[in-house]
Each structure stands twice: as C-alpha cells, then as structure tokens.
Amino acid sequence: MAGKLAGRVAVITGGARGQGEATARVFAAEGAKVVVADVLEDEGRALTRDIGAAAMFVPLDVSNAASWEALAKMATAKWGAPGILVNNAGVVHAVSILELSQDDFERVLRINLIGAWLGIKTLAPGMLAAGKGAIVNIASSSGLWGMNGLTAYSASKWGLRSLTKTAAMELGFRGIRVNAVFPGGINTKMGNITNEAVTELNKHYQRQPIQRIGEPEEVALTSLFLVSDDASYLCGAEIAVDGGQTIGVYTDFLPGAPG
Numbered sequence: 668m669a670g671k672l673a674g675r676v677a678v679i680t681g682g683a684r685g686q687g688e689a690t691a692r693v694f695a696a697e698g699a700k701v702v703v704a705d706v707l708e709d710e711g712r713a714l715t716r717d718i719g720a721a722a723m724f725v726p727l728d729v730s731n732a733a734s735w736e737a738l739a740k741m742a743t744a745k746w747g748a749p750g751i752l753v754n755n756a757g758v759v760h761a762v763s764i765l766e767l768s769q770d771d772f773e774r775v776l777r778i779n780l781i782g783a784w785l786g787i788k789t790l791a792p793g794m795l796a797a798g799k800g801a802i803v804n805i806a807s808s809s810g811l812w813g814m815n816g817l818t819a820y821s822a823s824k825w826g827l828r829s830l831t832k833t834a835a836m837e838l839g840f841r842g843i844r845v846n847a848v849f850p851g852g853i854n855t856k857m858g859n860i861t862n863e864a865v866t867e868l869n870k871h872y873q874r875q876p877i878q879r880i881g882e883p884e885e886v887a888l889t890s891l892f893l894v895s896d897d898a899s900y901l902c903g904a905e906i907a908v909d910g911g912q913t914i915g916v917y918t919d920f921l922p923g924a925p926g
C-alpha cells in the first residue's frame with residue numbers, strides 16, 4: 668500500500684481509544700502496520716477488527732517491563748521489529764496538592780513517564796539494528812506550564828519533555844528521531860470527562876486563540892508528520908497542539924483580547 672508510512676511498523680500505546688485510536692487509524696490509512704497496545708482489551712480488539720489486516724492488538728501495561736518484552740516478541744514475530752513508537756498511553760489524576768497520596772503520585776509517574784521510558788528501552792534496540800526509527804512522546808500542555816489540581820500529571824508530562832530531549836540526544840545520531848507533542852484540551856474520554864456536547868465544551872476554551880476544544884485527529888496528524896520522513900530534520904522538538912493555549916495569557920485592560 669502506498670502512503671507516507673508504507674512498509675513501516677508502528678506501536679501505539681493507549682491505542683484502544685481517544686487520541687491513540689485516531690493515531691492508529693491515520694497511520695494505517697498511510698500504509699503502516701499498526702500495533703494497538705492497551706490495557707483495554709475489548710476496545711482494542713474491536714478497533715483492530717475494524718481497521719483490518721493492517722492492525723493487530725497486543726495487551727500492554729506500559730508500566731510493566733515484562734509486558735513490553737511480550738509485545739516486542741509478538742509484533743516482531745508478525746511484522747518484524749517496529750520502527751515507530753508513539754508513547755501515547757496516559758492517565759490523569761485531578762486532586763489538590765495537599766490531598767494527593769504518594770500511591771497516586773507514583774502510579775501516574777509509572778504509567779505516564781516510566782512507561783514511555785520502558786517503551787524506548789524495549790523498542791529502540793530493534794530500531795538501532797535497522798538504522799532507522801521514530802519515536803513520539805505524547806505529553807500535554809500541562810507539561811509546558813503549571814496547572815492547579817494536576818500535580819502528578821503535570822510532573823509526569825514535564826518529565827516527558829526531558830525524556831524526549833535526552834533520548835533525542837542519545838539516539839538521534841544513531842538514526843532514531845525522538846520528538847514530543849503537547850496536546851491542549853482534546854475531545855476524548857480524558858479531555859471530556861462529563862461527556863458534554865462540543866458546543867458546551869467550547870465555552871471553556873474562550874480564553875485561548877483558537878476558541879474550541881481540539882479533536883483527536885488533529886493530534887494524530889501531528890504525530891503522523893513527526894514519524895514520517897517529512898520531519899527528517901526534527902529531533903527533540905516540542906510541538907504544542909493546543910489552539911494556542913500556552914502561548915500567553917490575555918490581559919483584559921490592553922487592546923487585542925477577545926471580548
């Protein structure tokens with residue numbers, strides 16, 4: 668099949684729903700073989716059935732090294748060593764800093780941050796052997812500035828920034844490009860917990876330049892760009908897909924702010 672990712676094998680963590688699902692669909696449409704990896708087996712298998720022969724589901728808990736080893740074996744046996752990894756799996760935990768428990772802090776870091784590192788540690792050797800690879804870490808706008816109520820989540824996403832840059836430095840000169848995407852509010856189960864209608868949701872986004880919530884496909888297309896050869900000179904880059912949420916805070920008493 669022709670396409671920007673023809674002949675490539677891509678692993679997408681948290682691929683069963685939301686932005687991961689959108690990424691799996693976009694990558695498959697561009698010719699990739701897609702490994703949908705998630706703790707959500709039913710959703711993941713339903714998605715891969717829908718995509719067809721270009722997709723396989725592999726159960727994965729990103730925070731577990733043995734789970735990663737099993738994924739690498741299964742994917743490699745079917746299609747060869749994966750050359751693309753999107754570290755997309757994540758969990759959010761909203762609670763004030765003084766209410767946060769150590770268990771919850773560690774759980775969020777294990778999944779969002781250590782999980783991404785385990786993915787790189789497990790799959791980068793195969794990419795090094797092939798002499799080519801592309802990794803995208805899905806961070807968050809809360810990894811670009813502070814956000815009340817998101818101590819653990821925000822720390823995990825700031826951690827992903829440094830993981831991205833360190834990995835890009837160590838692996839870039841050996842053929843693997845590592846970059847990061849920082850989504851703002853995106854219309855998924857995580858970004859729309861109460862399942863509000865988009866018109867209602869958009870009311871929360873009137874203080875950013877693009878005054879609406881983002882759609883999962885808008886993030887997926889950015890990841891597509893980063894893993895494709897179109898981004899051949901991007902290494903350690905940070906792309907905010909956040910409608911301008913983090914570029915500044917409007918000052919009402921100066922000209923140019925939305926009414």
Ligand SMILES: NC(=O)c1ccc[n+]([C@@H]2O[C@H](COP(=O)([O-])OP(=O)(O)OC[C@H]3O[C@@H](n4cnc5c(N)ncnc54)[C@H](O)[C@@H]3O)[C@@H](O)[C@H]2O)c1
Nearest residue numbers: 681685686706728729755756757807850852853855857858
């Ligand atoms: N939705 C937003 O507003 C938003 C904003 C910024 C960043 N993000 C980030 O985007 C990524 C995708 O989130 P989403 O919006 O699609 O949310 P989502 O909750 O719909 O999807 C997250 C996926 O990760 C999976 N997952 C959770 N723990 C896992 C584990 N231990 N192992 C494997 N898979 C696991 C879930 O099962 C789920 O399929 C996350 O990293 C999230 O932090 C989301």
